[in-house]
Amino acid sequence: MDRLLPREHPVRLIDETGRLTADDEFATPPTERLLDAYRALVRGRRINEQANALVRQGRLAVYPSSHGQEACQVAAALVLREGDWLFPTYRDSVAVITRGVDPEEALVLLRGDWHGGYDPHRYRTAPQATPLATQLLHAAGLAHAAKLRGEDTVLVAMCGDGATSEGDFHEALNFAAVFHLPVVFFVQNNEFAISVPLSRQTAAPSLAHKAIGYGMPGQRVDGNDAAALLAVLGRAVENARDGGGPSLIEAHTYRMQAHTNADDDTRYRERAEVQAWVDRDPLLRMRAHLTQAGALDDETERRFAAEAEETAAALRDAMNKDVRPDPEDLFRFVHAQRSPQLDDQWALLQDELSREAMS
Numbered sequence: 001m002d003r004l005l006p007r008e009h010p011v012r013l014i015d016e017t018g019r020l021t022a023d024d025e026f027a028t029p030p031t032e033r034l035l036d037a038y039r040a041l042v043r044g045r046r047i048n049e050q051a052n053a054l055v056r057q058g059r060l061a062v063y064p065s066s067h068g069q070e071a072c073q074v075a076a077a078l079v080l081r082e083g084d085w086l087f088p089t090y091r092d093s094v095a096v097i098t099r100g101v102d103p104e105e106a107l108v109l110l111r112g113d114w115h116g117g118y119d120p121h122r123y124r125t126a127p128q129a130t131p132l133a134t135q136l137l138h139a140a141g142l143a144h145a146a147k148l149r150g151e152d153t154v155l156v157a158m159c160g161d162g163a164t165s166e167g168d169f170h171e172a173l174n175f176a177a178v179f180h181l182p183v184v185f186f187v188q189n190n191e192f193a194i195s196v197p198l199s200r201q202t203a204a205p206s207l208a209h210k211a212i213g214y215g216m217p218g219q220r221v222d223g224n225d226a227a228a229l230l231a232v233l234g235r236a237v238e239n240a241r242d243g244g245g246p247s248l249i250e251a252h253t254y255r256m257q258a259h260t261n262a263d264d265d266t267r268y269r270e271r272a273e274v275q276a277w278v279d280r281d282p283l284l285r286m287r288a289h290l291t292q293a294g295a296l297d298d299e300t301e302r303r304f305a306a307e308a309e310e311t312a313a314a315l316r317d318a319m320n321k322d323v324r325p326d327p328e329d330l331f332r333f334v335h336a337q338r339s340p341q342l343d344d345q346w347a348l349l350q351d352e353l354s355r356e357a358m359s
């Protein structure tokens with residue numbers, strides 16, 4: 001039974017100064033892989049900055065930033081194979097983009113488009129869920145289907161600390177455990193659900209401790225250590241692929257910015273607390289490690305920065321285009337046949353459009 005319990009301290013492979021810390025159970029991923037992760041971290045950070053700027057310019061309606069959580073974001077995507085599935089939340093745009101979705105396609109929803117901008121089947125990435133924990137049930141359902149079909153598919157289903165209080169979280173984990181499904185439930189514990197701190201969310205010793213109650217293994221990992229995340233998530237994914245069933249991974253990280261631009265976090269947390277996490281920045285930690293290891297020179301650093309800048313510029317150009325949404329699209333793709341109520345609304349819209357055309 002002990003094998004289902006998480007460790008007392010989160011798994012960590014690189015400390016805050018960039019030095020390796022030996023671990024009996026988890027090996028540090030090869031330097032090449034860490035370099036890939038660093039490249040994705042640099043791009044992810046730049047995307048977060050650009051999206052925040054686009055909100056201030058009125059080009060995006062809202063952006064839930066993953067600034068400070070980029071190690072979780074890139075690791076969740078990098079541990080999956082092409083045929084696997086990712087189930088992200090509204091905060092996981094960087095994970096979606098690291099998975100291969102074009103940044104414009106990932107963010108277009110936040111500009112006010114009426115639907116998600118990418119094809120979930122093409123990228124094997126579900127739409128980013130806003131209703132908390134619903135995506136965990138969808139993931140369990142898809143995993144069940146894949147298992148019945150004998151497919152070699154593993155799923156990473158993401159959620160926040162707050163989402164673990166939802167009934168859907170319980171149902172998804174219970175179902176996945178009973179049916180022994182290949183799902184890795186990945187909780188980014190960033191200490192807050194909007195203004196509600198973790199201490200008001202659970203009385204459990206940790207969120208990963210919940211796993212034993214479902215009969216699956218739980219593990220805790222330093223959420224700002226990309227190497228540890230790749231090792232722990234990677235092991236959980238391969239275990240699921242080998243028929244080992246689901247697991248629950250809790251990453252300990254921190255939401256460095258407000259919940260979204262619509263939130264004022266100075267009303268519920270001290271600046272000193274936020275400041276303390278600056279030293280634990282996942283990007284700086286990986287940079288320090290790779291530099292100490294002699295794997296990152298100025299030239300590579302410049303190349304990564306230039307790539308990230310290109311991504312940001314493309315995103316800016318795309319979002320600065322004025323689009324005129326077609327209101328008739330609202331009726332086109334949801335129902336094959338319109339209900340009488342929708343017929344009435346359609347008539348109302350046609351009336352408005354014809355009057356607008358005349359004016």
Ligand SMILES: Cc1ncc(C[n+]2csc(CCOP(=O)(O)OP(=O)(O)O)c2C)c(N)n1
Nearest residue numbers: 091130131132160161162163190192193194
């Ligand atoms: C079912 C449901 N209830 C309430 C909300 C409103 N809401 C949006 S985000 C949020 C906080 C979620 O916190 P957490 O799960 O920790 O994720 P984080 O935003 O920190 O990434 C809440 C309560 C929602 N989106 N869905």
Ligand SMILES: [Mg+2]
Nearest residue numbers: 160161192193
């Ligand atoms: Mg949270």
